[in-house]
Amino acid sequence: MTRPIEIEDLKNINVLNEPQLSPDGSRFAYIRQTVSEDDEYISQLFIQDIDSDEPVQWTFGKERVSYPRFSPDGKWLAFVSNRKDKPQLFLLSTAGGEARQLTTFKNGAMQPVWSPDSARILFTTSLEKDEELTAPEDKENKNEDTKGKEPLVVTRLKYKSDASGFLDDSYKQIGFYSLEDDKSVLLTEGEFHHEPGSWSPDGRQLAYSANKKEESDYQIISDIFLMDVEDRKETRLTDGEGVYSQPSFSPDGKKLAYFGHQKEYSGATHNKLWITELAAAHTECVTKDWDVHLGDSAIGDLRSGHPSPGAVWSKDGKSVYLTASVYGNTNFYRVNLDGNAVELAAGRHHVYGYDVSPDNGIALLAVSTPVNPGDAVLLDLNSGEQRSLTRVNQKFLEEVALSEPEEVTFKAEDGWDIHGWVMKPYGYEEGKKYPTILEIHGGPHAMYANSFFHELQYLAACGYAVLYTNPRGGHGYGQEFVDACRGDYGGKDYTDLMSATDQAVEKFDFIDADRLGVTGGSYGGFMTNWIVAHTDRFKAAATLRSISNWISFYGVSDIGYFFTEWEIGADLMSDPDKMWAHSPLKYVKNIETPLLILHGERDFRCPVEQAEQLFVALKHQKKDTRFVRFPGANHELSRSGPPKLRYARLKELENWFNKYLK
Numbered sequence: 059m060t061r062p063i064e065i066e067d068l069k070n071i072n073v074l075n076e077p078q079l080s081p082d083g084s085r086f087a088y089i090r091q092t093v094s095e096d097d098e099y100i101s102q103l104f105i106q107d108i109d110s111d112e113p114v115q116w117t118f119g120k121e122r123v124s125y126p127r128f129s130p131d132g133k134w135l136a137f138v139s140n141r142k143d144k145p146q147l148f149l150l151s152t153a154g155g156e157a158r159q160l161t162t163f164k165n166g167a168m169q170p171v172w173s174p175d176s177a178r179i180l181f182t183t184s185l186e187k188d189e190e191l192t193a194p195e196d197k198e199n200k201n202e203d204t205k206g207k208e209p210l211v212v213t214r215l216k217y218k219s220d221a222s223g224f225l226d227d228s229y230k231q232i233g234f235y236s237l238e239d240d241k242s243v244l245l246t247e248g249e250f251h252h253e254p255g256s257w258s259p260d261g262r263q264l265a266y267s268a269n270k271k272e273e274s275d276y277q278i279i280s281d282i283f284l285m286d287v288e289d290r291k292e293t294r295l296t297d298g299e300g301v302y303s304q305p306s307f308s309p310d311g312k313k314l315a316y317f318g319h320q321k322e323y324s325g326a327t328h329n330k331l332w333i334t335e336l337a338a339a340h341t342e343c344v345t346k347d348w349d350v351h352l353g354d355s356a357i358g359d360l361r362s363g364h365p366s367p368g369a370v371w372s373k374d375g376k377s378v379y380l381t382a383s384v385y386g387n388t389n390f391y392r393v394n395l396d397g398n399a400v401e402l403a404a405g406r407h408h409v410y411g412y413d414v415s416p417d418n419g420i421a422l423l424a425v426s427t428p429v430n431p432g433d434a435v436l437l438d439l440n441s442g443e444q445r446s447l448t449r450v451n452q453k454f455l456e457e458v459a460l461s462e463p464e465e466v467t468f469k470a471e472d473g474w475d476i477h478g479w480v481m482k483p484y485g486y487e488e489g490k491k492y493p494t495i496l497e498i499h500g501g502p503h504a505m506y507a508n509s510f511f512h513e514l515q516y517l518a519a520c521g522y523a524v525l526y527t528n529p530r531g532g533h534g535y536g537q538e539f540v541d542a543c544r545g546d547y548g549g550k551d552y553t554d555l556m557s558a559t560d561q562a563v564e565k566f567d568f569i570d571a572d573r574l575g576v577t578g579g580s581y582g583g584f585m586t587n588w589i590v591a592h593t594d595r596f597k598a599a600a601t602l603r604s605i606s607n608w609i610s611f612y613g614v615s616d617i618g619y620f621f622t623e624w625e626i627g628a629d630l631m632s633d634p635d636k637m638w639a640h641s642p643l644k645y646v647k648n649i650e651t652p653l654l655i656l657h658g659e660r661d662f663r664c665p666v667e668q669a670e671q672l673f674v675a676l677k678h679q680k681k682d683t684r685f686v687r688f689p690g691a692n693h694e695l696s697r698s699g700p701p702k703l704r705y706a707r708l709k710e711l712e713n714w715f716n717k718y719l720k
Contacts, residue, residue: 060456060457060458060459061457061458061459062458062459062484062485062519062520063458063459063460063484063512063515063516063519064516064519065516065705065708065709065712066705067454067458067512068093068512068701068704068705069092069093069094069095069097069701070092070453070454070457071092071360071431071451071454071512072090072091072092072431072450072451072454073090073091073092073360073361073431073432074088074089074090074424074431074432074433074434074448074450075088075089075090075091075101075124075361075364075411075424076088076089076124076125076126076364076365076411076424077411077412077413077422077423077424077434078126078127078128078413078422079128079413079414079415079418079420079422080128080132080152081128081129081130081131081132081415081417082132082418083108083415083417083418083420084107084108085105085106085107085108086105086106086108086413086422086434086447087103087104087105087106087116087126087128087135088103088104088106088126088424088434088448089101089102089103089104089123089124089126090102090104090450091122093701094120097700097701097702098120098701099122099698099701100119100120100121100122101122101123101124102115102116102117102118102123103115103116103117103123103126103135103137104116105135106434106447106448108436108447111447111448111449113448116135116150117137117139117157119141121139121140121141122139122140122145123137123138123139124137124138124139124145124365125137125138125168125169125170125365127170127171127172127179128152128172129172129176130172130173130174130175130176131176132152133151133152133153133176134149134150134151134152134176134237135149135150135151135152136148136149136150136160136170136172136179137150137157137170138167138168138170139157140166141159142159144163144164144165144166145166145167145168146159146160146161146162146163146166146167147159147160147161147167147170147179147181147235148160149237160179160235160242161181161183161235161242163183163191163192163242164183164185164192165183165184165185165228166183166184167181167182167183168181168182168183169181169182169254169365171254171255171256171257172257173234173257173261174257174258174259174260174261175261176237177236177237177238177261178234178235178236178237178261179234179235179237180232180233180234180254180257180264181232181233181234181235181242181254182230182231182232182233182252182253182254183230183231183233184228184229184230184231185228185229185231185244186226186227186228186229187227187229187248187249189228190244191233191242191244210224214275215275215276215619216275216616218616218662219616219662220616220661220662220663220692220693220694221692221694223660223662229248229249229250229251229252230251230252230253231244231245231246231247231252232244232245232246232252232254232264232266233245233246245264245285245287245290246266246268246285248270250268250269250270250274251268251269252266252267252268253266253267253268253280253303253304254266255267255282255303255304255305255306255316255368256305256306256307257307258307258311259307259309259310259311260311261287262286262287262288263284263285263286263287263307263311264284264285264287265282265283265284265285265305265306265307265314265316266282266283266285266305267280267281267282267283267302267303267304267305267316268280268281268283269281270283270294271298278301278321278620279298279299279300279301279321280300280301280302280303280318281294281295281296281297281298281300281302282294282295282296282302282303282305282314282316282318282334283295284314284336295314295334295339295341296318296341297320299320299321300318300319300320300321301318301319301321301327302316302317302318302332303316303317303318303368304316304317304366304368304369305368306368306369306370306371306378307371308371308375309371309373309374309375309416310375311336312335312336312337313333313334313335313336313375314333314334314336315331315332315333315368315369315371315378316331316332316334316368316369317329317330317331317332317352317353317368317369318330318332323537323540323541323544324544324623324624324625325503325621325624325625326503326531326540326541326544326624327537327541328349328350328351328352328537328540329351329352329353330343330344330345330346330348330352331343331344331345331352331369331378331380331393332344333395344393344395344396344397345393345397345399346397347397348393348397348399349536349537350382350383350384350534350536351382351383351533351534351540352380352381352382352383353366353380353381353382353383354366354381354383354388354408354409354410355383355388355503355504355505355507355532355533355534356383356388356408356410356504356505356506356507356509357499357500357501357504357505357506357507358408358426358507358509358510358511358512358697359511359512359513359696359697360426360431360432360510360512360697361410361697362694362697362698364410364411366381366411367412367413367414368380369393370412370413370414370416371416372392372416373416373417376394376395377392377393377394377395378392378393379391379392379393379402379412379414379421379439380393381409381412382399383505383507383533383534384534385477385534385535386406386465386477386479386505386506386507386508386528386534387405387406387407387408387507387508387534388407388408388409388410388507388509389401389402389403389404389405389407389409390402390403390409390412390421390423390437392439402421402437402439402442403421403423403425403435403437403442403444406427406428406465406508407425407426407427407508407509408425408426408427408507408508408509408510409423409424409425410424410425410426410432410509411423411424412424414439416439419438419439419440420436420437420438420439421436421437421439422434422435422436422437422447423435423436423437426509426510427508427509427510428460428462428463428479428508428509428510428511429455429460429462429510430451430455430510431450431451431510432450432451432510433446433447433448433449433450433451434446434447434448435447459484459519460515461481461482461483461484461514461515461518461519461524462481463479463480463481463508463514463524464479464480464481464482465477465478465479465508466478466479466480466561466562466565468527468554468557468558468561468562469557469561470530470550470553470554470557471550471553471554471557472550474530474539474554475535476527476528476529476530476554476557476558477527477528477534477535478506478525478526478527478528478558478562479506479524479525479526479527480523480524480525480562480566480569481514481515481518481523481524482518482523482568483518483519483520483521483522483523484518484519484520484521485521486568490568491567491568491569491570491573492521492522492523492568492569492570492573493521493522493523493570493573493574493575493715493719493720494522494523494524494525494562494569494570494573494574494575495517495522495523495524495525495574495575495576495577495715495719496525496526496555496558496559496574496575496576496577496596497513497514497517497524497525497526497577497578497582498526498529498555498576498577498578498581498582498585498586499526499528499532499578499579499581499582500578500579500580500581500582500583500603501531501532501533501580501581502529502531502532502543502551502581502625503531503532503533503540504532504533505528505532505533505534506526506527506528506532507534513696513708513711514526516708516712517711517712517715520712520715520716521720522575522715522719523566523568523569525558525559525562525569527554527555527558529543529551529554529555529558530542530543530550530551530554531543531544531551531581543625544624544625544627545625545626545627547584547588547625547626547640548585548588548592548640548642551585552585552588552589552592555585555589556589556593559574559595572597573597573719573720574595574596574597574719575596575597575598575599575600575715575718575719576589576590576596576598576599576600577599577600577601577602577711578601578602578604579602579603579604579696580602580603580604580605580663580664580693581605582602582604583601583602583603583604583605583664584604584605584606584642586599586600586601586602586604587601587604587605587606587642587643587653587672588642588645590649590650590651590653591642591645591646591648591649592645592648594650594651596651597651597652597718597719598651598652598654598714598715598717598718598719599651599652599653599654600653600654600655600656600710600711600714600715601653601654601655601656601669601672602656602657602696602707603656603657603658603661603663603664603693603695603696604655604657604664604668604669604672605641605642605664605668606641606642606643606646606668606669606671606672607638607641607642607643607668607671608622608626608628608637608638608640608641609630609634609637609638609641610667610668610671611664611665611668612629612630612637613630614665614667614668615662615663615664615665616662616663617663622637626640642672643671643672643675646672646675646676646679647679649676649681650681652682652683652714652717652718653672653676653681653682653683653684654683654684654686654710654711654714655669655672655673655683655684655685655686656669656686656688656707656710656711657669657685657686657687657688658687658688658690658691658692658693658695658699659687659688659689659690659691660689660690660691660692661691661692661693661695662692662693663692663693664693666687669685669687670685673685684710684714686706686707686710688703688706688707689703690703691703695707
């Protein structure tokens, strides 16, 4: 006898992340994250033989583990853990034994990358200008942290980040740890953030990305750089005008593959594959004729910021392996250097992680579906045969009844196709009508996908049908589609959603047109605000981490000063009238729909003042509204926020919709 999914099933869901193959392809590692009984996130390292279905847990305790990486010779497994405080680099022998801590840096160490000879491990750490790599006990930072207790002096344009809070004067640098010398060496310097890429096959060069513009806060770019490890000589390979990342050397070391674009459509530009021939200094965009976004654009509420391996070269150096976001799926492809793309793992699914062993002709994929949070799948690169290797949620999936969404294509007012899904409620009975909730994703340059989504399943378990779509502005449907909402927020993206709602009511007789609700977060929160300011068809609404006023957003958001220009097509100096015209707050007097406002108090992406303005404007008019503030929560509340606050957030949603729709 199965049961409906519950809020606190977040404790029963195991999230499989970062699948990694051993060099000989005989076994694999992965991270399993869950929520403990005392409502804390824990993530542990597991190892499993390819031909076995019995995983072995290699780390224990309440710490969080990430970035498992086998050494090329197969003797070692490096990983990152916060065992003592900051995340630091650890090393395990693949023969077993205790883990050895390699770094004790003031700000931790992340993103390990092995050198080809297994002698060095690349890492990143944050350092202030001219600061050396030293352990915390060698500095005064063992004293009580005074951050937040002293005046904060701000001189930079970009002085805060939703992920990190208020920024200090440190920058991300790259170094390596030498196993032979048992010491760490710093490679980069300066007031620039560096992102690692890869070692050359001979271990003499590094490829990485960075924004080294003098006024980097004003110019949102990222270049690819090449460094000679011995003399630290650095060469910029890209033109200083685009956004490029994740460089990877070909097997012969003669080419470099990386992702990026030249900002033709600002932040809505498709990510493409670029190849640079190093000797000739010739660069070509290989996928210029493939109208898809490379990488994973799917959203959900079980993962936040999971690492991507980027483009992985084939054994012969004639192609690369990667993922792409296409029509509500994230699939795995081989892209030849002539631009021809071959889909290797097709299906209604979300490939959210992968590792490739070209020498062994296999790939290891992390795959989610609407009714499975995720498992590891082995893919034969030649035959295309797939085999599931794990069942990390077997017990949970045997206990709960999940709703299998039905894919639907709606027609927009101008004839464009709008892709979406409809979920039936738990306990569905033929002939009955059910209250229905329209969910709207954030971004907007992201996409709902054939992936597990706890919130959607929970609303279905509460007795609601759930409608969710990818209106114009979302990834997965071509460059014209993803760019179509820029400068038109609240225009055709709004009518797309209304058309989808109209047609869903017509197509599915179980949807009760008189009991409709709407909710969304971030851009989805903006759109929820916009919808209730322009129609009364919804009987209840919930807006999460939303935007209500683009004029104030420009100055208070960590991305506001460039995002408003990119997305609204205006900035505070040139066209405040346009910013106000696209602000839901301008139309607040029209709102009659009962509106629940949920917002994290530490959200620096869409700051809480956006919610405060909306709430006060509504309350001053004595409208039906409720404002819930989540202490310490940032923009990622629904995905990686404190579990207790995530439970409370979902309960607020349930109670609000129950009050008005049932």
